[in-house]
Amino acid sequence: MAPTEHTHETLLALDGVDLGHGSQVVLPGLSLRLARGERIALLGPSGAGKSTLLAALRARLGATAAWCPQHHGLVPGLAVYHNVYMGRLAERSALANLWNLVRPLRGPWREVTELCELLGLEGLMRRPVGQLSGGQRQRTAIARALYQGREVFLGDEPVASVDPHQALRLLGLIEERHATTVVALHQRELALSHFDRVWGLRDGRLAIDAPASALSLADLDALYPDAEATSSGTDRHDAEPAAPSPEALPCSRGRA
Numbered sequence: 001m002a003p004t005e006h007t008h009e010t011l012l013a014l015d016g017v018d019l020g021h022g023s024q025v026v027l028p029g030l031s032l033r034l035a036r037g038e039r040i041a042l043l044g045p046s047g048a049g050k051s052t053l054l055a056a057l058r059a060r061l062g063a064t065a066a067w068c069p070q071h072h073g074l075v076p077g078l079a080v081y082h083n084v085y086m087g088r089l090a091e092r093s094a095l096a097n098l099w100n101l102v103r104p105l106r107g108p109w110r111e112v113t114e115l116c117e118l119l120g121l122e123g124l125m126r127r128p129v130g131q132l133s134g135g136q137r138q139r140t141a142i143a144r145a146l147y148q149g150r151e152v153f154l155g156d157e158p159v160a161s162v163d164p165h166q167a168l169r170l171l172g173l174i175e176e177r178h179a180t181t182v183v184a185l186h187q188r189e190l191a192l193s194h195f196d197r198v199w200g201l202r203d204g205r206l207a208i209d210a211p212a213s214a215l216s217l218a219d220l221d222a223l224y225p226d227a228e229a230t231s232s233g234t235d236r237h238d239a240e241p242a243a244p245s246p247e248a249l250p251c252s253r254g255r256a
């Protein structure tokens with residue numbers, strides 16, 4: 001590992017761990033380190049294991065991490081307010097939660113209103129989530145994760161359903177409130193421009209584990225089997241060699 005990398009305290013480390021579902025191993029012998037204060041973009045083709053890895057991080061980080069799942073995990077019949085409130089359901093008594101369903105509690109209503117204003121949902125707090133657009137649902141799921149008020153944010157494609165401008169704004173809001181973030185996404189440019197580090201999964205392994213500043217779009221293209229060999233690597237990172245250095249890819253044994 002290069003001496004300039006990972007100078008922060010380790011929040012979580014995996015050392016040769018098999019990750020998967022039941023007896024099906026998706027990511028065998030996975031090793032990685034998440035440092036406190038790091039912003040990680042998690043990339044890889046569909047089925048590479050991004051959700052599997054996020055679930056493993058979530059299980060290990062427990063109450064330290066807020067969670068924004070891929071399919072939002074919202075209750076369609078309940079209002080935006082109630083879905084966001086659910087971020088802290090476990091912190092309050094059953095009686096308070098029940099009462100809040102019928103008549104929103106003043107404190108939480110104020111807190112959720114503030115979040116909804118930030119996320120452009122202020123006029124929708126009483127609307128059932130089932131009546132929202134995809135982007136509005138996504139923002140509701142982010143509001144619920146922000147409402148949890150945790151140190152770490154784990155997001156499974158939390159900005160997949162919004163336009164690029166809004167994606168930047170949402171990531172900014174997430175980062176204002178979480179020192180450490182791990183975000184699965186498919187926007188490679190965003191991964192390079194907005195995150196400290198990239199984890200790239202391919203063929204059951206961590207093919208990329210490198211600072212974003214050491215990577216080019218071509219490096220990221222190599223994660224995707226269908227990408228053309230002559231990639232569109234045209235951004236500022238192209239001063240770097242197309243193939244990352246061994247330090248940049250500590251896990252790149254026998255790349256396919």
Ligand SMILES: Nc1ncnc2c1ncn2[C@@H]1O[C@H](COP(=O)(O)OP(=O)(O)OP(=O)(O)O)[C@@H](O)[C@H]1O
Pocket residue numbers: 021024026044045046047048049050051052053070
């Ligand atoms: N609950 C499950 N039980 C068994 N296998 C699963 C389960 N969830 C995912 N898998 C399998 O694990 C592998 C990795 O899936 P995963 O959802 O982690 O990929 P992903 O990179 O998040 O994909 P996508 O970008 O499509 O969301 C796939 O082969 C998938 O079929």
